[in-house]
Amino acid sequence: MIWCVRLEDVGRRYRVGGPWVLRGVDLDVRAGTLLRVEGGNGTGKSTLLRLLAGIDAPSAGRVRGRPRTRGYVPERFPAALPLPALGYLTHLGRVRGLGRRAAAREGAAWLERLGAGQYAATRMRELSKGSAQKVAVAQALVGGPELLLLDEAWTGLDQDARTVLDGVVRERVAAGGAVVFVDHDPARLAGAPHVIVRVAAGGRVAAEVPAGARRPAMTRIEALGAPGAGVPEGLPTGARPRLTPYGELSLTLPAPASDAALRVLLAARPGWHVRSVRPLGEWETDEGNDEGSAG
Numbered sequence: 001m002i003w004c005v006r007l008e009d010v011g012r013r014y015r016v017g018g019p020w021v022l023r024g025v026d027l028d029v030r031a032g033t034l035l036r037v038e039g040g041n042g043t044g045k046s047t048l049l050r051l052l053a054g055i056d057a058p059s060a061g062r063v064r065g066r067p068r069t070r071g072y073v074p075e076r077f078p079a080a081l082p083l084p085a086l087g088y089l090t091h092l093g094r095v096r097g098l099g100r101r102a103a104a105r106e107g108a109a110w111l112e113r114l115g116a117g118q119y120a121a122t123r124m125r126e127l128s129k130g131s132a133q134k135v136a137v138a139q140a141l142v143g144g145p146e147l148l149l150l151d152e153a154w155t156g157l158d159q160d161a162r163t164v165l166d167g168v169v170r171e172r173v174a175a176g177g178a179v180v181f182v183d184h185d186p187a188r189l190a191g192a193p194h195v196i197v198r199v200a201a202g203g204r205v206a207a208e209v210p211a212g213a214r215r216p217a218m219t220r221i222e223a224l225g226a227p228g229a230g231v232p233e234g235l236p237t238g239a240r241p242r243l244t245p246y247g248e249l250s251l252t253l254p255a256p257a258s259d260a261a262l263r264v265l266l267a268a269r270p271g272w273h274v275r276s277v278r279p280l281g282e283w284e285t286d287e288g289n290d291e292g293s294a295g
């Protein structure tokens with residue numbers, strides 16, 4: 001099974017000699033999976049999400065293989081900005097590599113979908129709490145992040161927007177993204193998480209697969225290209241390519257994304273000859289993960 005980001009023996013404390021908030025944490029966040037993080041107040045759930053997001057660094061251990069595109073909704077969104085909502089989203093989209101028009105289009109679409117389209121031109125600091133939270137969610141979604149981290153992102157949203165966010169989470173996971181969320185409502189996305197991560201006081205973290213949950217279906221595509229060919233551009237989120245100098249390509253990816261990957265291979269010039277497409281066994285591993293970089 002492929003992973004998207006991995007924590008290895010990670011510890012975090014906020015001052016030298018201070019108490020460990022997280023300690024000895026080993027955790028795989030795999031492509032195409034939904035993880036729910038649980039634990040009492042102050043146990044370190046937000047700290048865990050910040051480490052996964054890369055906006056905080058571990059005091060011990062390491063983080064490997066963080067995907068390039070990440071979206072993060074913090075527990076408290078700093079909304080007191082003088083920018084209009086859509087201007088802010090467009091700016092973020094550009095930071096994530098979209099062109100100006102594409103970034104503006106995507107930002108507007110997310111505002112619309114979350115029911116905040118009428119606030120596109122409103123300065124962020126003038127937004128109501130609920131509308132600011134919609135912008136907080138939209139900013140995490142612009143650019144279609146491979147890894148999405150939601151820290152109580154539903155809090156403050158109206159019921160319609162909560163339902164939209166539930167749907168978006170399911171869509172991201174089905175498209176091969178990984179989503180990690182914290183929410184105080186135990187019924188949030190009930191039955192959907194593939195993994196429950198429990199953070200205990202003292203910083204120990206245990207991950208378990210809930211009864212009845214199945215690993216997401218994965219596919220492996222083998223293809224042959226020209227010797228020396230590079231990895232084709234535009235592969236879907238969550239696709240892990242391994243390529244030999246002889247042009248032998250092995251792609252492991254969440255099953256729902258396999259059609260999109262095949263389209264990329266067939267449209268590429270010079271082309272790829274697809275040799276096989278097969279479902280991966282539920283526990284089959286992908287040894288090709290070792291290229292993950294230290295974070």
Ligand SMILES: Nc1ncnc2c1ncn2[C@@H]1O[C@H](COP(=O)(O)OP(=O)(O)OP(=O)(O)O)[C@@H](O)[C@H]1O
Pocket residue numbers: 014021039040041042043044045046047048075
């Ligand atoms: N920037 C910081 N500086 C110092 N201590 C911090 C910092 N951030 C968090 N902490 C401490 O780390 C511990 C864990 O905090 P964290 O916010 O990660 O917990 P949490 O499980 O998300 O809590 P809650 O459920 O209340 O949101 C707390 O004791 C908190 O006071």
